[in-house]
Amino acid sequence: MDSMDIILNVSGIADDSIVDGPGMRYTIFVQGCPHHCPGCHNPQTHSYKGGKQMTLKKLLTEIKSNPLLYGVTFSGGEPFEQAKALAVLGREVRKLGLHLMAYSGYTYEELEEKRKTEPEVGELLDEVQLLVDGRYEQDLRDLTLLYRGSENQRLVDLDAMRNAGDLQTVVLWQEDI
Numbered sequence: 001m002d003s004m005d006i007i008l009n010v011s012g013i014a015d016d017s018i019v020d021g022p023g024m025r026y027t028i029f030v031q032g033c034p035h036h037c038p039g040c041h042n043p044q045t046h047s048y049k050g051g052k053q054m055t056l057k058k059l060l061t062e063i064k065s066n067p068l069l070y071g072v073t074f075s076g077g078e079p080f081e082q083a084k085a086l087a088v089l090g091r092e093v094r095k096l097g098l099h100l101m102a103y104s105g106y107t108y109e110e111l112e113e114k115r116k117t118e119p120e121v122g123e124l125l126d127e128v129q130l131l132v133d134g135r136y137e138q139d140l141r142d143l144t145l146l147y148r149g150s151e152n153q154r155l156v157d158l159d160a161m162r163n164a165g166d167l168q169t170v171v172l173w174q175e176d177i
């Protein structure tokens with residue numbers, strides 16, 4: 001099977017979002033989330049049933065059709081539950097020169113732990129440039145935070161960490177566009 005025929009279970013798409021990361025973005029909300037954070041704004045994404053089955057080919061065609069995009073964001077739901085498909089799509093997105101961002105209810109440290117038993121988690125993480133990590137904590141809700149819902153969540157600058165050659169020390173992202 002062509003890797004572009006892989007199916008992603010999608011809850012929804014925002015094809016010209018300006019709230020899911022820097023610049024104009026194509027945001028994919030995946031279906032299925034194990035975290036069940038109280039107060040979650042996307043409870044319809046929790047179930048692993050339902051959602052829309054979309055091929056990576058279809059998603060990539062839509063992404064390519066908008067020359068104004070700065071980047072692509074994987075949101076949820078929990079993107080790392082569909083890491084295999086998103087790692088393939090993420091690689092293609094990066095080849096187009098687009099910026100790749102992902103949300104996760106897992107912390108960066110938890111994802112690094114998960115990659116030891118689920119290689120596809122590592123494959124996706126290796127493509128992501130900017131990660132918003134951690135569960136939504138409604139007691140720490142802050143509407144003024146950039147791209148995040150609660151104070152515990154971080155904007156993890158994976159590109160900066162790679163440039164520094166140190167993937168152990170989390171570097172927080174500073175807006176530069």
Ligand code: SF4
Pocket residue numbers: 033034035036037040041042043045076077078104105135136
């Ligand atoms: S990780 Fe995100 S989608 Fe999942 S329950 Fe928490 S806030 Fe909702």
